[in-house]
Amino acid sequence: MKEASPAKAYALHLGVIVLLFALSFVLPEYHHGLLARIMVLAVFAMGYNMLFGYVGLLSLGHAMFFSAGLYGAGLAVIHLGWSVPAAFAAGLACGALLALVIGVLALRTSGVAFMIVTMMFAQVFYLIILYFAAWTGGDQGLVVPQSARVLVLGDTSLGLTNPTVRYMSALVLFSIVLLVTLAVARSKYGRVLVAIRENEERTKMLGYDTFSNKLAAVVVSGTICAASGAAYALLFGYVGSTFASVQYSILPLLWVLLGGAATTLGPLIGTLFMYYVVDITSGYTSAYLLIVGIALILLVLFFPKGILGTIRQRWLGWLP
Amino acid sequence: MMPLLTTKGLSRNFGGLRAVDGVDFALMPGEIRAVIGPNGAGKTTFVSLVSGRIQPSSGMIVFDGADITNLPAYARVRLGIAYTFQITSVFANLTAYDNVALPVQRTLTDGRSKGAVHAGVMVALERTGLADRAHMPAGQLSYGHQRLLEVAMGLALKPRLLILDEPTQGLADSEIDDFIGLVREIAKGATVLLIEHNMPVVMQLADRITVFNAGKILAEGTPEQVRANAEVQDAYLGTTP
Numbered sequence: 001m002k003e004a005s006p007a008k009a010y011a012l013h014l015g016v017i018v019l020l021f022a023l024s025f026v027l028p029e030y031h032h033g034l035l036a037r038i039m040v041l042a043v044f045a046m047g048y049n050m051l052f053g054y055v056g057l058l059s060l061g062h063a064m065f066f067s068a069g070l071y072g073a074g075l076a077v078i079h080l081g082w083s084v085p086a087a088f089a090a091g092l093a094c095g096a097l098l099a100l101v102i103g104v105l106a107l108r109t110s111g112v113a114f115m116i117v118t119m120m121f122a123q124v125f126y127l128i129i130l131y132f133a134a135w136t137g138g139d140q141g142l143v144v145p146q147s148a149r150v151l152v153l154g155d156t157s158l159g160l161t162n163p164t165v166r167y168m169s170a171l172v173l174f175s176i177v178l179l180v181t182l183a184v185a186r187s188k189y190g191r192v193l194v195a196i197r198e199n200e201e202r203t204k205m206l207g208y209d210t211f212s213n214k215l216a217a218v219v220v221s222g223t224i225c226a227a228s229g230a231a232y233a234l235l236f237g238y239v240g241s242t243f244a245s246v247q248y249s250i251l252p253l254l255w256v257l258l259g260g261a262a263t264t265l266g267p268l269i270g271t272l273f274m275y276y277v278v279d280i281t282s283g284y285t286s287a288y289l290l291i292v293g294i295a296l297i298l299l300v301l302f303f304p305k306g307i308l309g310t311i312r313q314r315w316l317g318w319l320p
Numbered sequence: 321m322m323p324l325l326t327t328k329g330l331s332r333n334f335g336g337l338r339a340v341d342g343v344d345f346a347l348m349p350g351e352i353r354a355v356i357g358p359n360g361a362g363k364t365t366f367v368s369l370v371s372g373r374i375q376p377s378s379g380m381i382v383f384d385g386a387d388i389t390n391l392p393a394y395a396r397v398r399l400g401i402a403y404t405f406q407i408t409s410v411f412a413n414l415t416a417y418d419n420v421a422l423p424v425q426r427t428l429t430d431g432r433s434k435g436a437v438h439a440g441v442m443v444a445l446e447r448t449g450l451a452d453r454a455h456m457p458a459g460q461l462s463y464g465h466q467r468l469l470e471v472a473m474g475l476a477l478k479p480r481l482l483i484l485d486e487p488t489q490g491l492a493d494s495e496i497d498d499f500i501g502l503v504r505e506i507a508k509g510a511t512v513l514l515i516e517h518n519m520p521v522v523m524q525l526a527d528r529i530t531v532f533n534a535g536k537i538l539a540e541g542t543p544e545q546v547r548a549n550a551e552v553q554d555a556y557l558g559t560t561p
Contacts, residue, residue: 191422201373204393208426
């Protein structure tokens with residue numbers, strides 16, 4: 001499984017990145033903007049997949065990692081006047097630190113208790129954002145001023161509000177995280193994570209400190225989600241408490257389940273699918289959620305392992 | 321010669337039941353030791369205490385001169401205590417290859433072996449005769465092959481002490497013969513602690529036998545001594561008319 005055709009897998013992933021790059025030049029304006037947003041949110045889904053897909057830990061609190069990046073980057077720009085790279089790094093650091101603390105506490109539990117504990121921590125995080133409304137803007141959120149959203153690289157300065165710059169920035173982040181996910185999935189560490197998912201007790205008896213391995217996975221997962229949040233704040237200029245609500249903990253779960261848990265490209269497919277089903281159906285009817293619901297039920301019936309998960313199971317065993 | 325493993329006053333209570341009750345045990349390096357006894361005698365609990373899967377209520381465990389009583393299971397594995405499960409517990413959804421790769425990469429990380437993961441995996445699979453099934457999901461292997469895979473995983477840990485919990489359970493007679501050969505092969509490089517119900521296997525393999533009854537050691541000795549012991553016959557072997 002892991003030994004088979006690495007060249008094919010790398011070619012596929014590079015192909016997807018090249019395709020997304022080429023789409024930037026042909027897509028109409030509306031879809032161009034939507035795809036940039038989808039790529040940033042697919043990073044969120046990939047971060048979620050790292051923990052849910054590979055380690056089998058179902059968290060209902062990942063909105064807090066996303067919003068740690070969102071607020072970490074956004075507030076650094078708004079209140080401290082930090083540059084774009086520094087603010088992005090601040091977002092990553094906030095997410096990593098939060099994930100470390102939450103991981104140490106929540107990993108004392110497993111299964112349903114883990115879901116509840118992560119959800120409660122996320123609610124606490126959400127309420128803290130509302131409580132400190134003077135700095136966070138409360139439920140109104142904050143707009144990151146356009147003048148601050150400029151990436152200075154040497155002599156050139158790139159405005160992140162420019163659609164092409166925004167799209168390419170999203171693509172760079174997406175590509176890095178995609179290749180990191182692929183590398184982890186194929187690594188020795190990835191093999192240990194899957195072993196923990198399959199049978200934690202047995203993995204311990206093979207000499208693995210499963211707690212440390214799970215904690216590392218929570219931190220990697222939280223940091224990737226924070227990268228998505230930080231990029232969202234800087235690219236789209238809005239920092240809002242909705243992103244910390246429980247809805248945004250469930251969405252990445254849905255995207256990953258749709259695309260295929262423990263597949264590297266599933267998170268992108270799931271996010272893309274959800275966005276376009278909503279986008280297309282809401283153009284025809286105001287009852288679009290009904291159609292979304294039916295689409296989800298059909299998917300569960302015919303693609304129980306998600307779109308890519310089922311394709312891998314039935315036809316393409318080499319898919320990573 | 322110093323024993324590889326000793327326990328002193330080792331006990332474990334489950335509620336009011338003393339599953340293991342003040343066991344003093346010593347195992348010399350290189351021996352094949354069988355642990356026998358009726359159901360519920362505390363054999364599996366005893367080896368679980370040694371492997372660290374459960375914590376003792378009191379007593380002490382010394383491995384190679386070091387007190388390991390408070391070490392977690394994974395740390396004991398890294399010292400060289402490998403445990404193969406009574407109920408087959410391979411990773412059913414992973415290939416046989418990946419099942420063995422996990423212990424192999426562990427010993428590489430610990431610096432207890434050298435080389436590449438691939439070579440280590442193939443050696444362990446070849447020793448157990450599973451090399452041609454390397455890329456099958458473990459759950460699709462026959463029961464006998466799953467038991468062998470379990471042993472391959474134990475071997476790949478490069479154990480100094482290999483604990484086998486009822487390894488021949490559910491194997492066909494022909495498979496058992498191969499298995500006896502395999503354990504003899506393993507014992508050239510490691511000490512083996514074997515829980516086994518199959519008496520012919522015990523008599524053929526064991527250098528010494530420890531008999532458990534009601535959480536205590538009832539008798540210990542060579543196969544001949546144990547066979548001749550009247551108490552053991554009462555408790556376990558059944559008296560011949």
